[in-house]
Amino acid sequence: MIRYATSSSHVSVGAVHRMSPVDFWSASCEGKDPSRWRPAIAYPIFILNFHGLGRPPRDVSPDEEKFWIEAPFFEAILDLARGRSDVQLTFDDANESDYATALPALEARNLTGKFFIVMGSLGHHGYLSIRQLQALAAAGMGVGSHGMRHRRWTRLCAHDLNEELVEARYRLEQTVGLPVEDVACPFGSYNRHVLSCLRKLGYQRIYTSDGGPANLDAVVQARNTVLRRHNLGDIREVINSTPRGLKRAWRGLKQTLKRWR
Numbered sequence: 001m002i003r004y005a006t007s008s009s010h011v012s013v014g015a016v017h018r019m020s021p022v023d024f025w026s027a028s029c030e031g032k033d034p035s036r037w038r039p040a041i042a043y044p045i046f047i048l049n050f051h052g053l054g055r056p057p058r059d060v061s062p063d064e065e066k067f068w069i070e071a072p073f074f075e076a077i078l079d080l081a082r083g084r085s086d087v088q089l090t091f092d093d094a095n096e097s098d099y100a101t102a103l104p105a106l107e108a109r110n111l112t113g114k115f116f117i118v119m120g121s122l123g124h125h126g127y128l129s130i131r132q133l134q135a136l137a138a139a140g141m142g143v144g145s146h147g148m149r150h151r152r153w154t155r156l157c158a159h160d161l162n163e164e165l166v167e168a169r170y171r172l173e174q175t176v177g178l179p180v181e182d183v184a185c186p187f188g189s190y191n192r193h194v195l196s197c198l199r200k201l202g203y204q205r206i207y208t209s210d211g212g213p214a215n216l217d218a219v220v221q222a223r224n225t226v227l228r229r230h231n232l233g234d235i236r237e238v239i240n241s242t243p244r245g246l247k248r249a250w251r252g253l254k255q256t257l258k259r260w261r
């Protein structure tokens, strides 16, 4: 059992291997060479990432609307993913459609997904309620953190980063009653400092939005965002592709630069 402090109180967390946030924030975040966290792609997988499903339940900007896809399109994608152990499904932002649309469609096909939760959004109009989140976890779906307020972590001071990476995770663990070891960066935005902080806090998998295949064994997992403008042909292309030659080298270079920034 590890005892550590949040900003508000001392709490007990189950036997989860991680560094005390107090020790962590008094130490430097600069750490190991992030390029070592991505071994060569030995076991390629394809991660499809979804946001809203169906009609947005609130007024959304055109910028956000492009992330909302129709339910029949979503279900057709699930049919493609069926029987593909190398395709994984993730859901960001804690939209209510995670429970209302994604959960029954996944269960009907004996599939599972991983849901990345923005803690500060729970209970708000159009977002998951606490009970709905608990139902997702009880149904065997994965739950990871997407922070507290959906901010770009690369731009935050230590205090705000603590709220996003430590407090949000603690509250999420208390809500679902499970350790939270996976995290998805809002806006797919990360840099060396953010990756180093996440690793020191003991996160096991860090999900980005870099596109392309991911390595099953790597810490940093690239995801492919599914957008309203996509069609099934686009999705087929993603889950049947491997980056080769120049394209692969260019993609690798871009990711390495991002990690060292």
Ligand SMILES: [Zn+2]
Residues within 6 Å of the ligand: 092, 093, 146, 150, 186, 187
């Ligand atoms: Zn997000």
